[in-house]
Amino acid sequence: MKSSPPKTRSCGARRAKVTAFDRDLQALIDDMLETMRAAPGVGLAAPQVGVSQRVIVIDLPEDEEVYGPGAGETHIVVNPEIVKAAREMVDGTEGCLSIPGYAGTVERAESVKVRGQDRHGKPVRIKAEGWLARVFQHEIDHLDGVLFIDRASAVWRVDEGSGGRPDAPGDRRSGGGILSARRYALKTAPSGLEGAVLVCSDCRATVRG
Numbered sequence: 001m002k003s004s005p006p007k008t009r010s011c012g013a014r015r016a017k018v019t020a021f022d023r024d025l026q027a028l029i030d031d032m033l034e035t036m037r038a039a040p041g042v043g044l045a046a047p048q049v050g051v052s053q054r055v056i057v058i059d060l061p062e063d064e065e066v067y068g069p070g071a072g073e074t075h076i077v078v079n080p081e082i083v084k085a086a087r088e089m090v091d092g093t094e095g096c097l098s099i100p101g102y103a104g105t106v107e108r109a110e111s112v113k114v115r116g117q118d119r120h121g122k123p124v125r126i127k128a129e130g131w132l133a134r135v136f137q138h139e140i141d142h143l144d145g146v147l148f149i150d151r152a153s154a155v156w157r158v159d160e161g162s163g164g165r166p167d168a169p170g171d172r173r174s175g176g177g178i179l180s181a182r183r184y185a186l187k188t189a190p191s192g193l194e195g196a197v198l199v200c201s202d203c204r205a206t207v208r209g
Contacts, residue, residue, distance in 0.1 A: 015047060015054045015143045018078045021121040025055070029076055029119050032057045039097055042067075043135040045142035048097055054079045056139040060132060070132025077124065080116035080140055085109035092134055094148045095158065104152030108134045 018025060028051055036044035036057055046055040055078050062072035088110040095103040111129035114136050118124050128136050138148060149155050 014145065015052050018053050018055060018117075021078070021117075021119070025078070026119060028053070028055065029057065033059065033076075036097075041097055043139045044097065045139045047142050054143045056080055056136075056143070058132070058135050058139065060135070066131075068130035068132070070128060070130065070135075073132065075126060075136075076119050077114065077116040077126070078119065078121070080114050080136070080143070082112050082137065082140060083115045084113040085137075086111040086129075086133075091153075092131075094134070094138060094152075096138070096148050098142075098147060099149060101157060102149070102155055103158045104148055104155035106134075106138075106148050106151050107153065108137050112136055114140075 028046065028049075032044050032046065032049055032055065035049055036042070036059060042060050043056065043058045046053045056075075058073070058075040058077075060067045060070050060073050064071040086109045089107045090110050091105050091107050093103050094106045110133065111127070112133045114126045114128060116124055116126075126136075141147070141151070
């Protein structure tokens, strides 16, 4: 199943650039970190908690075997933008807090360079590769109103809590997703999702298989 963004989906709008690094922003970031870790997830964008601003948080578990070079890193980036992306593209499996219960195969750049600001407004530059690069691309997409299903070559329903271990991120067979590399396992083949209805929790729009 491959989906394109519905014209009526409100999350298709580009999010507003942050200009005030005040207490409200600090509270938002703290809330996002708490929400992401409770999910559990490895990345979250402000629109996913109902705030239309360009803020993302990323927190990879300390498991280098699964998450690669970015394992154990936490990133808080305000007004992030990808300034350079590798030509090499790799397939990987992603999931999303906005569309729980589904995963898909998404092609992403193997590495990216990200520019933005930290939570206090100080400029930051981050070079990410492998799994960390995938999470950055996934979360920045949210800020531009793009969900992983809009880029996926296949989407399928997954079974929660199976305990299955995915292959290493970056491998074309890799499992897991932006929710968590261990949270989901394949339940049905992609072809078995024809006619399914996916609901975006960012804006409550539906996308049909």
